[in-house]
Amino acid sequence: MAGASERPIVRITHLAKGYRRGDQDVPVLFDITLAIAEGDFIALMGPSGSGKSTLLNLIAGIDKPDAGELLVGGEDITRLSESALADWRASHVGFIFQFYNLMPVLNAFENVELPLLLTSLSRRERRERVEMALSLVGLSDRMDHYPNELSGGQQQRVAIARALIADPTIIVADEPTGDLDRKSAGEILGLLRRLNEEMGKTIIMVTHDWHAVESARRVVHLEKGELVDAPASHA
Amino acid sequence: MYLLKLVFKNIFRHKLRSLLTLFGLVVAILAFGLMQTVVNAWYAGSDMASAQRLVTRNAVSLVFPLPIYYRDRIKAIDGVTAVTVSNWFGGIYKDMTPANFFAQFAVDQDNFFDLYPEFKVNRDELLAFRKDRRGVMVGRLLADQHGFKVGDAIALKGTIYPGTWDFVVRGIYEPKDETTITRQLYFHWDYLNEQIRKLYPRRAEQVGVFIVQIADGSRAAEVSQNVDREFRNSLAETLTETEKAFQLSFIAQTETIVMAVRVVSFVVIVIIFAVVANTMAMTARERLAEYATLKALGFGPGFVAALIVGESLMITALGGALGILASFPAAAGFKAAMGSFFPVFKVAPETVAMQAASALAVGVLAGILPAARAARVKIVDGLRYIG
Numbered sequence: 001m002a003g004a005s006e007r008p009i010v011r012i013t014h015l016a017k018g019y020r021r022g023d024q025d026v027p028v029l030f031d032i033t034l035a036i037a038e039g040d041f042i043a044l045m046g047p048s049g050s051g052k053s054t055l056l057n058l059i060a061g062i063d064k065p066d067a068g069e070l071l072v073g074g075e076d077i078t079r080l081s082e083s084a085l086a087d088w089r090a091s092h093v094g095f096i097f098q099f100y101n102l103m104p105v106l107n108a109f110e111n112v113e114l115p116l117l118l119t120s121l122s123r124r125e126r127r128e129r130v131e132m133a134l135s136l137v138g139l140s141d142r143m144d145h146y147p148n149e150l151s152g153g154q155q156q157r158v159a160i161a162r163a164l165i166a167d168p169t170i171i172v173a174d175e176p177t178g179d180l181d182r183k184s185a186g187e188i189l190g191l192l193r194r195l196n197e198e199m200g201k202t203i204i205m206v207t208h209d210w211h212a213v214e215s216a217r218r219v220v221h222l223e224k225g226e227l228v229d230a231p232a233s234h235a
Numbered sequence: 236m237y238l239l240k241l242v243f244k245n246i247f248r249h250k251l252r253s254l255l256t257l258f259g260l261v262v263a264i265l266a267f268g269l270m271q272t273v274v275n276a277w278y279a280g281s282d283m284a285s286a287q288r289l290v291t292r293n294a295v296s297l298v299f300p301l302p303i304y305y306r307d308r309i310k311a312i313d314g315v316t317a318v319t320v321s322n323w324f325g326g327i328y329k330d331m332t333p334a335n336f337f338a339q340f341a342v343d344q345d346n347f348f349d350l351y352p353e354f355k356v357n358r359d360e361l362l363a364f365r366k367d368r369r370g371v372m373v374g375r376l377l378a379d380q381h382g383f384k385v386g387d388a389i390a391l392k393g394t395i396y397p398g399t400w401d402f403v404v405r406g407i408y409e410p411k412d413e414t415t416i417t418r419q420l421y422f423h424w425d426y427l428n429e430q431i432r433k434l435y436p437r438r439a440e441q442v443g444v445f446i447v448q449i450a451d452g453s454r455a456a457e458v459s460q461n462v463d464r465e466f467r468n469s470l471a472e473t474l475t476e477t478e479k480a481f482q483l484s485f486i487a488q489t490e491t492i493v494m495a496v497r498v499v500s501f502v503v504i505v506i507i508f509a510v511v512a513n514t515m516a517m518t519a520r521e522r523l524a525e526y527a528t529l530k531a532l533g534f535g536p537g538f539v540a541a542l543i544v545g546e547s548l549m550i551t552a553l554g555g556a557l558g559i560l561a562s563f564p565a566a567a568g569f570k571a572a573m574g575s576f577f578p579v580f581k582v583a584p585e586t587v588a589m590q591a592a593s594a595l596a597v598g599v600l601a602g603i604l605p606a607a608r609a610a611r612v613k614i615v616d617g618l619r620y621i622g
C-alpha cells in the first residue's frame with residue numbers, strides 16, 4: 001500500500017477568492033493556507049456556501065484566486081495564462097464531477113479517450129490505455145455503451161477512468177457520490193481508495209457524505225470560507 | 236478528424252429539431268434558387284442579344300412606325316454591314332389563353348436569318364420559306380409546344396392588322412445553344428405590306444424597327460449616333476440603341492416586379508438565417524455544461540467554438556446541398572407548369588454558386604454568436620449550468 005509522502009504536491013498560501021453578485025462583492029475564501037502531500041487523499045467538508053467547491057476549482061485550475069499563491073507540483077498556476085492553464089489541466093488534473101459530465105454522444109471508450117486526444121499518443125497507444133483504464137474500473141464489457149445505456153455508478157466509473165487516463169498529478173472529485181445510491185457510492189469510494197492506495201494517486205474530494213469521508217486519509221473542514229482543520233479519519 | 240466526428244454526432248442529437256431546421260434550409264435554398272432563376276429567365280432575351288446588332292426605332296415611341304425607305308439610307312452609313320426589318324404582328328392563335336400566346340414578327344425574308352446566326356436554319360427550308368409568300372419559319376420550342384410540322388397551316392387572327400391571316404409552315408429553326416429562344420414565328424414583311432396596302436393604304440410601306448448589323452461592336456455608340464443624325468429633323472426621327480439596351484427597355488417596364496422577386500429571395504435567406512441562428516443558440520445553451528467540461532479537460536475555447544460553428548456549417552451545407560439538388564427538378568417542373576412563358580428557364584451555375592454562398596454565410600453567421608458565447612463562458616459557470 002502506497003502512503004502519502006512528506007513532499008507537498010499542492011501548496012496553498014494566503015489564498016483568497018470572492019465573487020461579484022450585482023453591485024456586491026461576496027467574499028468566499030479568506031486567507032487559506034494548506035499543504036497537500038503527494039499521494040494524499042483529502043476530503044474537503046463543510047456546509048453549503050463554505051467555499052469547499054471554490055477551493056477545489058482553484059486547485060484544479062478552472063478558476064483564479066484574487067490573492068495568494070497556489071503551487072501544484074511546484075508550479076504557481078495563478079501566473080499561467082488561460083491557454084497555458086488549459087494545457088496544464090490536460091496533463092496534471094483528472095476531474096470527477098457529481099453528475100459525471102460525460103459526453104452523451106460518445107460511448108464509454110470515446111469518453112475515456114477524450115483527454116488523450118490532447119496528447120501526441122498514436123491511435124494504438126490510446127486504445128491500449130483506454131482499454132486498460134476501463135478494465136481497471138471494471139467496465140471492459142461496456143466500452144461501446146453510451147452514457148444513457150449505463151447506470152449512474154457505471155457512468156461515474158467511466159468518469160473515473162477518464163480522470164485517470166492521462167496519468168494526472170492530482171485527481172479532483174466534486175461530490176463524486178452525490179448522485180448515487182449507497183451501493184454504487186460504496187463501489188466508487190472503493191475504487192477511489194484503490195487508486196490512492198495502490199497507484200499512489202493524490203485525490204482531493206469535496207463531499208457531504210460521512211461514508212465518503214471514511215475513505216479519505218485526511219479531512220479538511222471549511223466554514224464560512226476559512227479552514228477549520230480536523231484530524232485524519234483513515235490512514 | 237475527431238472534431239468532425241463529434242460535430243456529426245451532435246447534429247443528430249435532437250433528430251426532430253435537426254430535421255425541421257434542415258427542411259427549412261432545403262425549402263429556403265430551393266426558393267432562393269427558383270426566384271433567382273425567374274429573375275434570370277426574365278433577362279434571358281437580353282442575354283441573347285448580339286453586340287453587333289443595333290435596333291433603330293421611332294424616337295417618339297415604339298408604337299410609331301418608320302418608313303421602309305430608311306432601310307437604304309441606314310445601309311449606306313459607315314460601319315453598317317446589313318439592315319433588316321422586323322414588325323410586331325400581335326396575332327391570336329386559337330384563343331387568348333396564355334398557353335397559346337407567342338410572338339409573331341413580319342421580317343425581311345431575304346436576309347433576316349443572315350443577321351441571326353443563333354437560329355440554325357435548314358437551307359432547303361429557308362429557300363422554301365423565301366419562295367412562299369405565306370410561308371413562316373417557326374422556332375423549335377414553339378413547334379414542339381404546338382406540334383407544328385413543315386407543311387402545316389396556321390391561322391392567326393390579327394389585332395393590330397385585322398382579319399384572318401393564313402400561313403404555312405415552311406421551316407423550323409433550331410437554337411444554336413440552350414440560351415437561344417426559339418418560341419417565335421417569322422413571316423414575310425412583303426406579305427404583310429401587300430395586304431396592308433390593299434386594306435389600309437396609309438399604313439403601308441412602314442416597319443416597326445430596323446435591325447442594323449455593324450462590322451465592329453465597339454463602334455455601336457458611334458454608328459447609333461450617325462444613324463439618328465441621318466434622320467434628325469425628319470418626319471420620323473429615330474432612336475438607335477444596341478439590341479441589349481432595346482431588350483432591357485422592355486424589361487424595365489416590369490422592373491419593379493423583378494426587383495420584388497429579387498428582394499423576396501434575399502428575405503427568404505434572412506429568415507432562414509434567423510431560424511438556424513435560433514437553433515444554434517438553443518443548442519449551444521443546452522450544452523454549456525459539456526463545453527465547460529471539455530474546457531476543464533484542457534480543450535481550448537477555439538475547439539469549443541469550432542464545434543458550434545462546425546455543427547452550424549454542417550447543417551447548412553447539408554440543407555444547402557439538398558436545396559441545390561432539388562432546384563433542378565423543381566425548375567423543370569416550374570418550366571413545364573409555365574408552358575412557354577419562360578422559354579429559357581434553367582438553374583444557372585451562378586445561381587448554384589449564390590445558393591452555396593448563401594448556405595455557407597448562414598452557417599458561419601448563425602454559429603458565430605453562440606460559439607463566441609460558449610468560448611468565453613467561464614468553466615465554473617458552465618459546469619453549474621443545467622441545460
